[in-house]
Amino acid sequence: MKTTSVLSAHLIDEIKALPARYPQPRSAVMPALDLAQEELGYLTPEAMTEVATALQLDAGYVEGVATFYTLFHLEPIGKHRFYMCTNLSCTLRGAEELVEHLRGAIGVHEAGEVSKDGLFSYEEVECMGACEYAPMCRVDHRYHYDLTAEKVDGLVAERRSPAAAAPLSSSPLSPTLPPERGEGDKPKRAPKKKKADG
């Protein structure tokens, strides 16, 4: 019997190749779910079942892992999801107001709600390890630092009409890279001390 699968064939091949990378084959469940979520936006029971089959695991195990991590989504999310840090440093520097502002900008009432056009949703998260640039957020795998209401508007606008706005890749991919700024607005900070060892 042939049934249509929700994951693309090449993705399933990619998932099948994962276990070889780990001493314990079922560790592959995390990257596999990540790939599936990347493709579908969120994880449906069908997708989890297909991941399970590809990894020779039980769907129940995969489901348990998927629900454990908040970064795996089990319900539709907007195309772009704002992860707004509301932990201590960011809150002290106005994260709450920014979240309030974001809600207005994308037109939703609460965390998790998807905007009418299906483009946006947001979520409040704990510290993402970039306190020195608080308040900050993560959108589309990138960190955005020293947020202001205007910057948030900009992030929203460039996603509404990507063509009109600056290229999305202008912000750094990794949390350890410092943000790009002009010489002038660089805050005075003591250089980071090198850690003694790893």
Added chain:
Amino acid sequence: MPDINLTIDGHKVTVPAGTLIVEAAKTVGIEIPVFCYHHKLDPVGACRLCLVDFSPGPPRPQTACTTPVAEGMVVRTQSAMAVQARADILEFELVNHPLDCPVCDKGGECPLQDFTFRHGYPTSRIDGPRLHFKKPIPLSENIALDRERCVLCYRCTRYYDEIAWEQELTVAQRGVQSFITSQFDQPLQSNFSGNIIDLCPVGALTSRVWRFESRPWDMTHTESVCSKCAVGCNTTMWQRRGQLVRITSRENDDIDEGWICDRGRFDYTDVNEPSRLRTPTIRGAKSTWADALAATAGGIKGKGAKLGISLPADLTNEEAFLFRRLLDGPLKGAKVKMHGRTAIPAPAGPTMPIKEIDDARVIVVVASDIENDVPIIDLRVKKAVSKRGAKLIVIYPEGVDLDRNPHTVHIRNAKGAAAEEVRKLSSHELLQNPGGPVAILFGDGHGSEDMNDLASACGALAEQVGGKEMPLYRATNERGALALGVAGWDSLDGVEALLSWGPPPTAGVPTSVRFLAAWDHLPRDGYDKAAVVLPATTFAERQGSYTNLEGTVQFLRPPVAINPPLKEAWEVLNELGAALGLELDYPGIFPIQRDAAAKTPALAALAQTPSPEPVTGPVLVGPAHP
């Protein structure tokens, strides 16, 4: 293993190396409360309830369920630190626990209640809001889940994972939000699901079949044996007001290790069925036993091969012994067909005991889907593989649940060609240097295999690789009936008279039958046309014994009393024998057992019937309130 000496609360204890402190404490009757620890599951140390303090060791409470004993160790379960640590953990357990005890089925046999009483604080300081979940949630037809009551000990999910090799029960979310859930909220499918009810230390997992039926102290319980298949798992049967209300497992490490399958646990409601047959009838009219048995005898006597007899799968050794007398005498030549039996021939001698599967280095399972044929053997095989590193070879045409282990070597034979595959096995790489005992478990492929061929192939393989054989009989007392020579395998086609004992023949009553005597516990289609209908007892009212598939004779103790006019089967057979002109006048079950033991070597165990008093376990004593 070398022995280790230590002191627990001043008691000198000597236990084998590797013993955990909780287990060592049990040997001197000291209770260390546990939730997550279970002696059949790997320790996880998740609940922290078993805290004790010991020296040498860190100056903090430590979990007794994960710490093995050490030479010279001094364990204190009663020090102020240990007592307070456990009481604090219990207080945490109760933060979100609902005040459900009055409506909770676990009430009265609940470790959380008992431990709180014995190890917890007498009063509560908790008045904040508690976590709420929708409840109860059906996990399956048979099991209900109450997430608010769950203490997250993970016994249920670990059991599923470690013992049953299934993942359909998992933990979702994390931290304080965690809850137990079935895969995508689908009903549980496993044939082994019911054991989680026994495992759950609180009322989070309860039986829907038993739900709100009775309180533990309202029931009497009887130690008996499951009558659903040839494994012979030990059970406890619970009775209230003449009804069988619950069946739970009873640990016997030689056979079941404390597990029973869902058939054994939930398939009992027919015992209490209001429509059950209670009086004999002749052509639909109520009659006395004497008249009904005379009518039966008249219809079946002297018919020779024109008489067919259908036997139930669960007839006892004693019943089979009496039946043999009828077959040797007045019913000589009758065609006999036993329900649910395999085509496996009678064993030539002793066969491999179930518990020896544990030590096998290679296990070969041939022509049987053991998950369904002999369920608890399936768990034993899984244990040998996942906990003791045995290698597994399966020869079966279809997929089986043992395939869940990626290392299982599954040879898919063509139906009827299992013997051929077995013969090829002697050169299989896994069997070249097995490094220990080899277990060969074989069934009959539900009739698809030529049993003479398969049995001799398995015998030859056993000889070549130094293995032991275990024939997987299916019908409850197939092995006992074989020993007594009544486990017939004849076709009933063409018989004129039929004595149908137990459920009607699987193939239906042959159309050639002119005289039908049905001896059954439930009314069924067609019985209105039967010449005679005799009411039968169920396993819950039966005395006697079964011989399980490994040859162990085990005794049934009836939890439910028999109400006249219902009669025990041995009594009916006695009287039927008399009506047929035989001299059968056993006054009770014990003389039958003594006689059977003397005449049948395989039933020698019947000479020593066990005491009717069940053995009681030691009472563990815990400390007073902190």
